[in-house]
Amino acid sequence: MTAINFPGEPRRRGTNLEKWGWIYMRASGVVLLVLIFGHLIVNLMVGEGVKAIDFGFVGGKWADPFWQWWDVTMLWLALIHGANGMRTLVNDYTNPGTTQKVLKGALFAAAAVLIVLGTLVVFTFEPCPAGSPADLLPSFCPAV
Numbered sequence: 001m002t003a004i005n006f007p008g009e010p011r012r013r014g015t016n017l018e019k020w021g022w023i024y025m026r027a028s029g030v031v032l033l034v035l036i037f038g039h040l041i042v043n044l045m046v047g048e049g050v051k052a053i054d055f056g057f058v059g060g061k062w063a064d065p066f067w068q069w070w071d072v073t074m075l076w077l078a079l080i081h082g083a084n085g086m087r088t089l090v091n092d093y094t095n096p097g098t099t100q101k102v103l104k105g106a107l108f109a110a111a112a113v114l115i116v117l118g119t120l121v122v123f124t125f126e127p128c129p130a131g132s133p134a135d136l137l138p139s140f141c142p143a144v
Contacts, residue, residue, distance in 0.1 A: 021084050028081045035074040056140050059127030068122050075118045083111035 043057075044050050061067045086107050094100045128141035 021088070025081060025084060028077045032074065032077050032081060035070065035077070038070070039074060055127065056138050059125070059138065059140070062122060062125050063127075072119055072122050075122070076115055079111050079115050079118075083107050 043053060062071070087104055090100055090103045090107070094103060128137060
C-alpha cells in the first residue's frame with residue numbers, strides 16, 4: 001500500500017515512532033499478562049502460598065537463572081510499557097515545548113534508573129554474603 005501525498009504536503013520519511021510505540025504496547029501487554037500470571041501462580045498458589053514468601057523464598061528463587069531472567073524481563077517490559085503510556089499522556093495533555101520535553105525527560109530518566117537498579121538487584125542478589133556474621137544470615141545459609 002502506498003502513502004497518499006496531497007499537493008504541497010512534504011513526503012514523510014523515516015521511522016514512524018508512534019506506530020512502533022503503539023505496536024510495543026500491544027505486544028508487551030500480551031507478554032506481560034503471561035509473565036505476571038506465571039509470577040502470581042508460582043509465588044501465591046504453588047507450595048504453601050503467600051505464607052511461604054520471605055527472604056529465603058526470594059533467595060532460593062533468584063538462585064535459578066530462569067527466574068532471574070523471568071523477573072528481569074517482567075521488570076523491563078512493565079517499566080517501558082508504563083513509561084510509554086505516560087509519554088502518551090504527556091503528548092495528549094501538554095503542548096509541544098519545554099514542559100513536554102522536561103516531562104518526557106523525567107519519564108525517561110526515572111524508567112532508566114529503575115531498570116538499571118532493578119536489574120542490578122536481581123543479578124547481584126546474594127542471600128549468603130561471605131564474611132557476614134552468622135547471627136545476621138538467614139537460616140538456610142551454610143555455616144562458615
